[in-house]
Each structure stands twice: as C-alpha cells, then as structure tokens.
Amino acid sequence: xxxxxxxxxxxxxxxxxxxxxxxxxxxxxxxxxxxxxxxxxxxxxxxxxxxxxxxxxxxxxxxxxxxxxxxxxxxxxxxxxxxxxxxxxxxxxxxxxxxxxxxxxxxxxxxxxxxxxxxxxxxxxxxxxxxxxxxxxxxxxxxxxxxxxxxxxxxxxxxxxxxxxxxxxxxxxxxxxxxxxxxxxxx
Numbered sequence: 001x002x003x004x005x006x007x008x009x010x011x012x013x014x015x016x017x018x019x020x021x022x023x024x025x026x027x028x029x030x031x032x033x034x035x036x037x038x039x040x041x042x043x044x045x046x047x048x049x050x051x052x053x054x055x056x057x058x059x060x061x062x063x064x065x066x067x068x069x070x071x072x073x074x075x076x077x078x079x080x081x082x083x084x085x086x087x088x089x090x091x092x093x094x095x096x097x098x099x100x101x102x103x104x105x106x107x108x109x110x111x112x113x114x115x116x117x118x119x120x121x122x123x124x125x126x127x128x129x130x131x132x133x134x135x136x137x138x139x140x141x142x143x144x145x146x147x148x149x150x151x152x153x154x155x156x157x158x159x160x161x162x163x164x165x166x167x168x169x170x171x172x173x174x175x176x177x178x179x180x181x182x183x184x185x186x187x
Contacts, residue, residue: 077136146187153182
C-alpha cells in the first residue's frame with residue numbers, strides 16, 4: 001500500500017513538472033504562475049504546494065533530472081580513455097539527451113535565459129553540465145585548439161535543440177545537422 005502511494009506521489013510530481021515545463025516553454029517562466037499550473041492539472045493550488053513550494057523548485061527538479069543524465073554520460077566517458085571514437089559517441093549520446101525529455105528542459109532554459117539569469121543555481125548548474133562534458137572529453141593538457149573544437153561540438157548539439165530556431169528546418173533536421181557539424185569539430 002505504501003509503495004503504491006509513493007508511486008502515485010512520484011507520478012503526480014512528474015505530471016506537475018511536465019505541465020510546468022510546457023507552460024514555461026510556451027508562455028515563459030516569468031509569465032507562468034503556480035495557479036495556472038494547478039488549473040492545467042485540475043487541482044487546487046494547495047494540492048500543488050504539497051509537491052512543490054515554488055516554480056523554482058519545479059525547475060530545479062527538472063534540471064536535476066537532466067543533470068543526472070549528463071552525469072551518467074560523463075561517468076561513461078571517464079570509464080575509458082577519451083579517444084576520438086568515444087568523443088563522437090559522447091556527442092551522439094548528448095544528442096539523444098537533447099531530443100528526449102532532457103531536451104525539453106534544456107530548451108526551456110535556453111528560451112528563458114534572461115528570466116533565469118537571476119536564479120544563480122540554475123545558471124551555475126547548466127554551466128557545470130557543459131564544463132563536465134568538456135572536461136571528460138579531453139585530457140587537461142589537450143591543445144587549446146582541441147579544447148575549443150570540443151566545446152564548439154557540444155554547443156552545436158545544444159544550439160540545435162533550441163526551439164523556434166532561426167536556423168530553419170525541423171527539430172529532427174537540426175539535430176541531424178548538429179551531429180554532422182559536431183563530428184567535423186570533434187578532435
């Protein structure tokens with residue numbers, strides 16, 4: 001019985017995060033209220049408060065999920081020496097993250113950069129994720145050109161996932177193009 005209640009609570013938290021993410025991306029983080037999220041879910045604001053006390057707490061939970069995926073990718077990368085083949089696979093896996101649920105979170109963060117700039121922890125976490133990927137991909141003594149190339153490869157994948165991109169093409173086309181560009185850049 002307790003296990004079922006815990007699962008339902010987890011399902012409810014996930015549903016709240018899903019609805020909030022849709023709102024944050026469509027309307028903007030600043031323009032979304034907890035009341036609107038509660039209304040979208042068909043619950044009271046008090047019921048929403050039971051799970052999350054603020055929008056920031058909801059966003060932190062979403063980012064924690066993506067951070068875990070990136071941490072897992074970094075751990076995988078560090079299991080063996082960072083060869084060119086392994087770096088290419090890292091970029092492919094990062095592409096998978098950006099096209100999955102994590103991509104929605106990253107898109108939301110990119111789309112709401114200005115609003116989230118005041119949330120130091122959020123900005124720091126996103127920067128930390130990128131730094132971890134860059135550091136895992138190359139040895140510390142790698143040449144400057146290689147470090148720059150690797151950073152640009154990671155950023156190509158992240159930039160391609162940005163919604164309403166002026167690059168054109170569909171999200172799938174941009175993701176495929178990012179993989180081609182990143183592969184050219186990976187040292």
